[in-house]
Amino acid sequence: MEKQFFFGSLLLLFIFMVACTNETVITDIATEYESSIGKDPAMLKAKLNNDGEFSSPLFDLATAPNNDILVADAGQGITNIYGATEFALPGVTSVSTVGRGIMWATTGPMDPAEDSGQAIHLVGNGGTKMVANLFHFEEENDPDGAGVDSNPYSVAALNANSALVVDSGANDLMRVDNKGNIEVVAIFPDEPVSTDNLKNIVGCPDPIPGFEAFCNLPPMIPAQAVPTSVVVGPDGYYYVSELKGFPAPAGASNIWRISPNASGAMCGTDPDCVKLFSGGFTSIIDIAFDNNGMLYVAEFDEKSWFAVEVLQNGAGGNIKVCNTETLECQTIASGIPMLTAITFGKDGKLYATKNSLIPGQAEVIEIAQ
Numbered sequence: 001m002e003k004q005f006f007f008g009s010l011l012l013l014f015i016f017m018v019a020c021t022n023e024t025v026i027t028d029i030a031t032e033y034e035s036s037i038g039k040d041p042a043m044l045k046a047k048l049n050n051d052g053e054f055s056s057p058l059f060d061l062a063t064a065p066n067n068d069i070l071v072a073d074a075g076q077g078i079t080n081i082y083g084a085t086e087f088a089l090p091g092v093t094s095v096s097t098v099g100r101g102i103m104w105a106t107t108g109p110m111d112p113a114e115d116s117g118q119a120i121h122l123v124g125n126g127g128t129k130m131v132a133n134l135f136h137f138e139e140e141n142d143p144d145g146a147g148v149d150s151n152p153y154s155v156a157a158l159n160a161n162s163a164l165v166v167d168s169g170a171n172d173l174m175r176v177d178n179k180g181n182i183e184v185v186a187i188f189p190d191e192p193v194s195t196d197n198l199k200n201i202v203g204c205p206d207p208i209p210g211f212e213a214f215c216n217l218p219p220m221i222p223a224q225a226v227p228t229s230v231v232v233g234p235d236g237y238y239y240v241s242e243l244k245g246f247p248a249p250a251g252a253s254n255i256w257r258i259s260p261n262a263s264g265a266m267c268g269t270d271p272d273c274v275k276l277f278s279g280g281f282t283s284i285i286d287i288a289f290d291n292n293g294m295l296y297v298a299e300f301d302e303k304s305w306f307a308v309e310v311l312q313n314g315a316g317g318n319i320k321v322c323n324t325e326t327l328e329c330q331t332i333a334s335g336i337p338m339l340t341a342i343t344f345g346k347d348g349k350l351y352a353t354k355n356s357l358i359p360g361q362a363e364v365i366e367i368a369q
């Protein structure tokens with residue numbers, strides 16, 4: 001429980017840690033997702049005893065060129081789909097492959113405000129090599145001007161020489177080369193968001209004891225973007241999703257489209273970083289394109305990250321498929337507890353994490369499409 005809680009805060013870099021240290025594991029979880037799973041998750045788990053076991057939390061999935069699915073299991077490192085360790089890298093938050101044997105990975109912090117593990121690594125040839133300490137970069141540059149806060153959460157390999165990283169704490173997108181040179185590509189702004197969702201989930205006007213103050217919040221307050229995922233689109237542009245920080249609004253998470261030529265772009269004002277989707281999502285945790293250029297969006301929880309991390313009464317996450325031209329989206333799976341990542345196999349199969357933050361229960365499932 002302590003461990004789940006700790007890594008939950010690592011995921012969400014948030015402040016309300018005190019609120020839930022004595023709580024129990026989530027029990028109130030919707031189960032509609034069962035009908036959306038193509039393969040019985042037990043089938044995937046069957047091999048587990050022979051091939052490994054997840055430590056959790058699971059923060060990311062990636063697909064290697066040979067169609068192997070890789071898992072960023074922060075409890076141990078980069079694993080196969082059954083949890084067998086391929087590269088020990090505790091604290092790993094994201095992985096992205098160049099080839100089967102070469103990949104980029106990020107690690108997150110013990111404490112986002114301290115130099116405590118924030119880094120990008122090259123992985124391969126039997127080992128891992130730290131390329132850059134991302135806390136040092138944030139400490140020296142603080143690109144969003146909001147203070148020193150670093151929580152590298154998603155990496156996208158460009159090639160063996162460079163990779164993109166989003167730092168959820170720093171609210172920025174960086175490009176890092178294999179010598180450790182770092183360039184800020186884009187910075188994601190605070191935005192005013194509604195406090196309605198927060199008030200609803202804490203039960204205003206008769207809130208859960210301890211949350212009374214939330215009922216008196218103004219209707220709108222500024223929230224940090226908290227970028228959670230970066231992918232390179234079929235058009236070569238970079239796409240970045242937002243979780244949205246406190247007050248954990250519903251329907252206010254954006255997806256940004258960023259020119260590969262962007263440098264230091266202030267999103268929302270610089271034409272090199274514009275909103276593809278202006279809100280419409282809740283607590284996005286991962287995005288992925290399929291082979292047809294459709295954008296798949298994973299929402300951590302329909303009631304927001306706050307419902308899971310603090311109140312521990314989440315409704316489960318959704319996966320939506322979106323057309324990036326018409327901007328129409330359709331929900332293809334819902335009620336997935338602690339959904340943190342999605343990836344497509346080379347064969348078009350869609351995989352997702354489930355119960356990602358719970359030791360002994362975290363797994364990778366296939367989603368029927």
Ligand SMILES: [Ca+2]
Nearest residue numbers: 142146147170
């Ligand atoms: Ca900062």
Ligand SMILES: [Ca+2]
Nearest residue numbers: 060061229286
């Ligand atoms: Ca991802």
